[in-house]
Amino acid sequence: MTSMSSLIVITGPSGVGKGTLVEKLLERNSSLWLSISATTRSPREGEVEGKNYFFLEPKRFSEVKEQGGFLEWAEFAGNFYGTPKKQIDEKISQGKKVLLEIELEGARQVRKNCDKSFQIFIAPPSFEELEQRIRGRGTDSENAIKRRLARAKEEINAIKEFDAVVINDHIELALLEIERLVKAS
Ligand SMILES: Nc1nc2c(ncn2[C@@H]2O[C@H](COP(=O)(O)OP(=O)(O)O)[C@@H](O)[C@H]2O)c(=O)[nH]1
Numbered sequence: 001m002t003s004m005s006s007l008i009v010i011t012g013p014s015g016v017g018k019g020t021l022v023e024k025l026l027e028r029n030s031s032l033w034l035s036i037s038a039t040t041r042s043p044r045e046g047e048v049e050g051k052n053y054f055f056l057e058p059k060r061f062s063e064v065k066e067q068g069g070f071l072e073w074a075e076f077a078g079n080f081y082g083t084p085k086k087q088i089d090e091k092i093s094q095g096k097k098v099l100l101e102i103e104l105e106g107a108r109q110v111r112k113n114c115d116k117s118f119q120i121f122i123a124p125p126s127f128e129e130l131e132q133r134i135r136g137r138g139t140d141s142e143n144a145i146k147r148r149l150a151r152a153k154e155e156i157n158a159i160k161e162f163d164a165v166v167i168n169d170h171i172e173l174a175l176l177e178i179e180r181l182v183k184a185s
């Protein structure tokens with residue numbers, strides 16, 4: 001089975017439910033491993049260093065970037081985000097499927113630079129519902145919400161670039177669909 005993908009990329013607009021879906025996927029599938037990204041964004045209430053992100057000062061982020069420490073990186077809504085290279089090869093060689101929950105530019109870099117990835121786009125049932133979810137989450141400033149919604153339009157326009165699209169309407173149905181795709185990838 002040479003066609004198996006060990007890198008699963010999950011992309012989709014902010015507030016669509018990526019974090020919620022990924023958390024449940026990890027609980028239910030022990031063969032999945034989530035890559036923890038580095039970011040220059042400030043931690044939200046309840047976010048934990050090393051669990052949600054590695055929170056880095058911009059200077060430190062640049063150093064890691066210059067040293068080639070990121071598999072991919074991108075700027076999103078005024079902050080930098082990157083996937084640390086360390087551990088990814090190790091987890092793949094242990095037989096894990098590695099999940100990357102990243103935005104569009106990062107997904108494009110992975111497509112270009114990595115041998116084989118399977119890329120899933122998570123779409124909202126509607127733009128209105130997306131806005132309600134971001135606002136309902138209650139974690140972001142009005143400015144951050146506006147930037148995320150503007151970016152969401154560009155991301156949704158890139159939907160055709162992805163191997164599969166899953167609409168996150170009923171969460172259990174979305175999870176089953178992602179699990180089916182991951183198994184088949
Ligand atoms: N390219 C890239 N994007 C990332 C990485 N980590 C997180 N992201 C994306 O950055 C965007 C913003 O993430 P975050 O600030 O946590 O906000 P949220 O999506 O609104 O919860 C999301 O689309 C994430 O998927 C990474 O390592 N690389």
Ligand SMILES: Nc1ncnc2c1ncn2[C@@H]1O[C@H](COP(=O)(O)OP(=O)(O)O)[C@@H](O)[C@H]1O
Pocket residue numbers: 012013014015016017018019020021133134136137168169170171
């Ligand atoms: N299928 C769904 N139906 C309704 N609300 C959802 C669904 N999936 C996630 N949510 C809610 O939407 C909000 C944004 O989800 P989150 O996982 O933080 O999104 P993302 O990681 O894509 O930014 C959260 O409040 C979450 O509980």
